[in-house]
Amino acid sequence: MIRAHSAATVRAAEEPLLAAGEPLMARAAFALATHVAGELRARGGVSGSVVLLLVGGGNNGGDALYAGTHLVRRGCQVHAALLTERAHESGLAAARSAGVRVHEVLGSGDAVGETLALARRSDAWVDALTGIGARGPLREPAGSVVDALTAERSAWPAEPAVVAVDVPSGIGVDDGTVEGPVLPADRTVTMGTAKPGLLLPPAAALAGHVEVFDLDLALAEHPPAACSLTGADVSDLWPLPGPEDHKYTRGVLGLATGSQTYPGAAALAAAGALRTGLGMVRYTGPEVPTDLVRHRHPEVVTVPGRVQSWVLGSGVAPDDAARMAELAEYLADASARGLPVVLDAGALTLLHDDDNDLTGPAVLTPHAGELAELLTARGEQTGRDDVTAAPARHARLAAEITGGTILLKGSTTVVAAPEGPLYAQHDATPWLATAGAGDVLAGVLGALLAAYGDALAADDGTLTGLPATIAAAAALVHGRAARSAAGVSPTRPGRPDPAAPRGVPITATDVADALPRALRTILR
Structure with a gap:
């Protein structure tokens, strides 16, 4: 580190x-x-x-x-x-x-x-x-x-x-x-x-x-x-299955992502999660994204059941009243049980109301514009340019206001909890700025949280900083996968590398497909 x-x-x-x-x-x-x-x-x-x-x-x-x-x-x-x-x-x-x-x-x-x-x-x-x-x-x-x-x-x-x-x-x-x-x-x-x-x-x-x-x-x-994780740190953190493990002990992730309008987010979040190494993904959603997930990922279970973490909101528009009501129910249930949850895209607007303060471990994954909207809704008048000029300051402020961990997406990913060190991860390539990449990241993050879900739910305060470390680890793996897909060699640990080869264009699906290659290098 x-x-x-x-x-x-x-x-x-x-x-x-x-x-x-x-x-x-x-x-x-x-x-x-x-x-x-x-x-x-x-x-x-x-x-x-x-x-x-x-x-x-x-x-x-x-x-x-x-x-x-x-x-x-x-x-x-x-x-x-x-x-x-x-x-x-x-x-x-x-x-x-x-x-x-x-x-x-x-x-x-x-x-x-x-x-x-x-x-x-x-x-x-x-x-x-x-x-x-x-x-x-x-x-x-x-x-x-x-x-x-x-x-x-x-x-x-x-x-x-x-x-x-x-x-x-x-x-x-x-x-x-x-x-x-x-x-x-x-x-x-x-x-x-x-x-x-x-x-x-x-x-x-x-x-x-x-x-x-x-x-x-x-x-x-x-x-x-502040700190930056290296591949060795992620290797130490990453859960590896043992001979006694089965699909339920390796982590079960619930996905409430995608919508009739944006069904692809559901498939991309599932792709990110499945290639990260958890035991099971459960998906819940409307007919169109459910059919897409079944077609693209037959491993995904589409009936309710026990989960150890949730990813909420990817591909859900805030004006989709029915879907937003479902997300609010999932968030309330997760908070009541202390389950970790990832709030992405539309689910971030659930925290615009200060009556929805978080009571369990949660990671919010906004980009600069979404973070500005969240802060403004909570009484801190903020614009996208303000966040871009001082990302660490605004990520910390949002963490303090909501009680969650903020993973602020950008060319450098900044992770801030209400207390503890900031994380800055420079592992990606500019080619990662493409539609759906954030959905893949949400799946990776949710899967890793699911592996630690039972421990976080039972935490007595000793694991307070763990969600931030997990978020930084997910950002590193996601960024390394993007570099692998684009044909760009890994950057120096913790540092941007403007002299690195620029690589080739990639899609979010390419990033998901490259996750096993990135993990193979890291875990080796």
């Missing part, structure tokens, strides 16, 4: 080491220089390369200045553009002494022009404008400098490498928001532990490849603020 800790937690963990005289900055600077050299080597060589340090105040600026001394010794020509009046004093002295060429661009009257002139002849830029204590968008002139650098870089045939120190300057360190200009990094060298903004969207897409440099911080007793 990739764990990320808040800025406050990191600073608190650093304090005893600094008080004991541990040379944290020296170690961080050496690691930074090593990774900058690695980027230069990948582009042709280290010795003779030109490096530009973009230096702000605070310790990140100090890390960069000290890193510059190492790069000079490795044969680089290093320039430092000071965009602060409070550059790290000892770092600046060391840089000057080592031969780093210092440019006080802040006082030049044309900080943007002078920095651009330096950048144009540099092979690598080191972003050390702000640190993990910064809040909000970059102040001027740093914001204008970053805007200009971003525009210039994208226009060059051979883009310089960009290495960020700790986090790309200007991102929301703890929540992943992006309120102003940010210089996209090829690599972020983060100290001690990952920071939430390196995992959470939209900022995560600006961090490039994240390298965590271990500072031996005492973080074991501090729960992460």
